[in-house]
Amino acid sequence: MTATGCPTRSAASGCAAPPQPATPPRPTRSAYATPADTTEAARWFERAASKGLAPAQFRYGSLLEKGQGVKKDLTAARRYYLAAAGAGNAKAMHNLAVLYAEGIDGKPDYALAVQWFRKAADRGIPDSQFNLGVLYARGLGVPVSMAESYKWFALAASRGDKESVKKRDELASHLDARTLAAAEHAVKTFVAVAQPEAAINVPAPTGGWDAAAEAPQHAPAVKPAKPAKPHIAGPLVLGRR
Numbered sequence: 710m711t712a713t714g715c716p717t718r719s720a721a722s723g724c725a726a727p728p729q730p731a732t733p734p735r736p737t738r739s740a741y742a743t744p745a746d747t748t749e750a751a752r753w754f755e756r757a758a759s760k761g762l763a764p765a766q767f768r769y770g771s772l773l774e775k776g777q778g779v780k781k782d783l784t785a786a787r788r789y790y791l792a793a794a795g796a797g798n799a800k801a802m803h804n805l806a807v808l809y810a811e812g813i814d815g816k817p818d819y820a821l822a823v824q825w826f827r828k829a830a831d832r833g834i835p836d837s838q839f840n841l842g843v844l845y846a847r848g849l850g851v852p853v854s855m856a857e858s859y860k861w862f863a864l865a866a867s868r869g870d871k872e873s874v875k876k877r878d879e880l881a882s883h884l885d886a887r888t889l890a891a892a893e894h895a896v897k898t899f900v901a902v903a904q905p906e907a908a909i910n911v912p913a914p915t916g917g918w919d920a921a922a923e924a925p926q927h928a929p930a931v932k933p934a935k936p937a938k939p940h941i942a943g944p945l946v947l948g949r950r
Contacts, residue, residue: 819850
């Protein structure tokens, strides 16, 4: 039960207070299995990230954030996420928002988190859409808006997020017909912003990854072990890590 007496997971309980989903914003999760040799993977991701490859910057930032294969360093993780987000990588935008929502600078900065969640949500990241639904319902970083909360939960639900389906339906009963119709129209007309190809994919170099592996300068090329091709991890999820 909340302080108002309303069930924490039920926004449609008839309480006088506006529904406020209790689920906290979702933290980071990875859609890719962690490599068996995370130290070696981190070394290759760092090298690729230093070349300005946004997918590698995002992936290396994720390893830094979690301390996988490298010493945990949230400040460095933020730096790599910022670089990848600046290149248009939506998952890096989401992860940045998570860092701010969780208080990387000492306390949560929900206003800044909302800015980055919005950027990622506009690019179709369902975890960011879910988090915006939570933040608008609770008035964290933004004024309370049940219509905006409904819209973002509905968009995440349309992408298969089951928890968002429940929250969308709970909120619908608290909106008048006109507001609900406007929110549904916003959902139906939503078009995700496209991410630049270079922000999410790294094309194989001419000759393949073996040939592209770094060799000593001005020396005969020696075929190295095949490097790990940079992959982008899944979205950081505020609520499931």
